[in-house]
Amino acid sequence: HVRSRRQRQMCIRDSPDAEIIKRQMKGGSTLVGFDMKGGKEAAFRLCNALRIVSISNNLGDSKSLITHPATTTHKSLSPEAQVAAGIGPGLLRFSAGIEDVDDLIEDFQAALDAA
Numbered sequence: 001h002v003r004s005r006r007q008r009q010m011c012i013r014d015s016p017d018a019e020i021i022k023r024q025m026k027g028g029s030t031l032v033g034f035d036m037k038g039g040k041e042a043a044f045r046l047c048n049a050l051r052i053v054s055i056s057n058n059l060g061d062s063k064s065l066i067t068h069p070a071t072t073t074h075k076s077l078s079p080e081a082q083v084a085a086g087i088g089p090g091l092l093r094f095s096a097g098i099e100d101v102d103d104l105i106e107d108f109q110a111a112l113d114a115a
Contacts, residue, residue, distance in 0.1 A: 036090035042115050043090050049111035064097035
């Protein structure tokens with residue numbers, strides 16, 4: 001989407017974590033990271049516009065969740081340490097749940113358009 005700067009999916013071949021994922025998971029991962037153009041403000045607008053996906057501090061559930069690592073899981077790190085860890089102000093992490101894939105796509109499309 002034009003509002004997203006970069007996407008990261010750990011189980012794709014050119015990911016730095018692909019070998020670990022291949023050894024540890026048979027079916028890959030449902031976790032996707034992406035950076036929003038516009039930083040934290042754009043990331044928060046997207047999260048707040050989602051209707052099916054829930055905002056959470058932790059990922060890993062049967063329902064779809066999204067988190068903003070810079071203000072949740074990595075909040076205690078200095079800005080320099082966040083950058084070193086690949087955590088930018090626009091980064092969001094999404095964990096897909098068991099909802100209908102078409103419903104999730106529609107939810108994200110509408111939220112991205114609103115962000």
